[in-house]
Amino acid sequence: MNNDYYLYQQEDIKYKDFTNILFFYQKYKDNPWNKGENFGDYLSKIIVGEIAISKGFKKAKSIENKLLGVGSILHFANTNDIIWGSGINGKIGLDRLTFNNLNIKSVRGPLTKEILENKGLSVPDIFGDPALLMPKLFPSLKYSPVKNKVTVIPNLNEFEEVEKIISKKFNLISPLKHWNIVFNEILTSEIVYTSSLHGLIICEAFNIPVILFKPFGGETLFKYEDYLEGTGRKLNRIPKTFNEGINENNGIVLKSPKYKIEEILNQFPNELFTKDIND
Known part of the structure; x- marks a missing residue:
């Protein structure tokens, strides 16, 4: 169980x-x-x-x-x-x-x-x-970063592949963990690398530094671009995937989202x- x-x-x-x-x-x-x-x-x-x-x-x-x-x-x-x-x-x-x-x-x-x-x-x-x-519904959830904690949250369909290649210096979190556990890891990270759409969304909701990677587990970029354009942005270049190298240079840093809660x-x-x- x-x-x-x-x-x-x-x-x-x-x-x-x-x-x-x-x-x-x-x-x-x-x-x-x-x-x-x-x-x-x-x-x-x-x-x-x-x-x-x-x-x-x-x-x-x-x-x-x-x-x-x-x-x-x-x-x-x-x-x-x-x-x-x-x-x-x-x-x-x-x-x-x-x-x-x-x-x-x-x-x-x-x-x-x-x-x-x-x-x-x-x-x-x-x-x-x-x-x-989520920040409005759960005001007790606050960003409290731990020094040098870099968390990696892959898309659901590529977690097992990322698990095989990731360095132990990173904090790898499965998107299948209970949301409260995933949030705790996100909220205590200095920065998050993610190919999970909701990994990105939650980081942005709580103003946590995040770097977006392209998913390689069968997903397209459509839903990411849909979300970005709905929050006032465009994907101006295609990021690399985790299997091309897990480092900050292979992902992209996005402009801050614009939305009305x-x-x-x-x-x-x-x-x-x-x-x-x-x-």
């Missing part, structure tokens, strides 16, 4: 009344929690649950459709599903987008918006990954929840 099983179990109890309508990507759906969850995708559950609790909701309403939040998961959407901050996954064919209508509150970035609008959908000009809300939060789909336990 995964050492983090107890943490997942406690959160399942805490958030179950709010997240039964939520879809998020699970790598090991047949064995929930036993092998861990990709921490970025799993944050969707934490964020939706925390916001619902903070607003005084008692539970999610019974609805036919599902809510999609954090992640490159729009190829899992069905007609009339609710979208809050989700993005398109560049490695999945657009023929997988089989819906003909969505209730879109916001999307991750303008590249996702363009594709959806080309399908005839209405998409608001409100961008940003909901994971950017309240704008993302205001698009939260309050109508899906109720303050009446009997509703």
